[in-house]
């Protein structure tokens with residue numbers, strides 16, 4: 205009885221240990237035959253179709269759309285998947301039961317992509333050697349880089365505070381043309397993350413869409429995806445703090461013509477109306493982008509009121 209138990213215990217120990225050892229050997233062997241700079245296709249020549257990379261962008265939080273600096277700040281993560289023809293192994297016979305590995309993103313080929321309208325760091329990969337890629341034995345790669353983007357967005361405030369803004373995120377291949385790899389939408393291409401999404405107090409998301417295409421340079425064509433976010437300002441706060449006082453001020457302004465000229469108070473009333481309007485205009489101007497491309501109709505109305 206006793207020796208049998210011992211054998212089982214020994215087998216279990218050596219199996220666990222063996223599993224680690226086999227993983228280590230597999231990992232070593234995979235890197236031995238791999239160069240992360242090369243496109244991971246076995247027989248790459250110009251007649252071969254390009255590598256198909258599928259992408260979906262998940263919106264995690266909308267930090268804000270800053271009218272003044274014309275920046276959209278939000279955090280995202282991408283879901284990338286593609287087929288690597290080199291980084292794969294036989295999990296039925298040679299590396300039994302090792303069906304998946306998690307490896308450093310710097311050790312395998314990952315698509316090099318840039319967010320060309322990001323104002324800080326255009327690369328998607330942070331390159332800090334702390335990102336991972338999940339590899340299945342058939343070479344199916346999944347990569348989830350996460351990042352906060354600050355993308356420039358031309359804010360049109362002419363309808364403030366009832367405005368809707370359209371912002372674009374432009375993701376483009378930079379060094380590899382479309383004979384190397386091509387980006388495709390995965391599903392709808394963009395959506396809010398079900399688990400991580402946090403609503404923004406000022407902006408409501410009306411629509412998210414993704415549009416993949418190839419843009420032609422003078423020499424070659426590059427694959428890219430442009431994302432469009434349509435945001436609507438939640439106007440209730442602005443109604444109370446801006447629109448309501450404005451209506452009251454306008455009504456008071458009308459009263460000026462009712463006051464008889466003989467009454468000495470008319471000039472004083474006009475002066476205080478004028479000052480109130482100036483203060484009000486300054487308050488609104490604080491929320492407005494300092495550009496003259498688009499000026500809010502509201503600013504116009506208030507300026508006109510001052511002229512009266």
Ligand SMILES: *[C@@H]1O[C@H](CO)[C@@H](O)[C@H](O)[C@H]1NC(C)=O
Pocket residue numbers: 229230233
């Ligand atoms: C390493 O990989 C090669 C080619 O895939 C294979 O022939 C060899 O048996 C592997 N070696 C080990 C120790 O797994």
Ligand SMILES: *[C@@H]1O[C@H](CO)[C@@H](O)[C@H](O)[C@H]1NC(C)=O
Pocket residue numbers: 247249250251252
């Ligand atoms: C390119 O690859 C295809 C398919 O593997 C093959 O038939 C063809 O001969 C290759 N062409 C060249 C120039 O190597």
Ligand SMILES: *[C@@H]1O[C@H](CO)[C@@H](O)[C@H](O)[C@H]1NC(C)=O
Pocket residue numbers: 285286287344345
């Ligand atoms: C990789 O696996 C995932 C999940 O099983 C699947 O959705 C995806 O289409 C696969 N990707 C490729 C390139 O085969």
Ligand SMILES: *[C@@H]1O[C@H](CO)[C@@H](O)[C@H](O)[C@H]1NC(C)=O
Pocket residue numbers: 254382383386418419420425426
């Ligand atoms: C690359 O893009 C150009 C321009 O849109 C297109 O004509 C060509 O077919 C594309 N090549 C591949 C391999 O998709």
Ligand SMILES: *[C@@H]1O[C@H](CO)[C@@H](O)[C@H](O)[C@H]1NC(C)=O
Pocket residue numbers: 410411412413
């Ligand atoms: C979002 O916009 C796209 C492109 O304009 C459109 O095809 C899609 O139906 C819209 N989705 C919703 C939910 O409105």
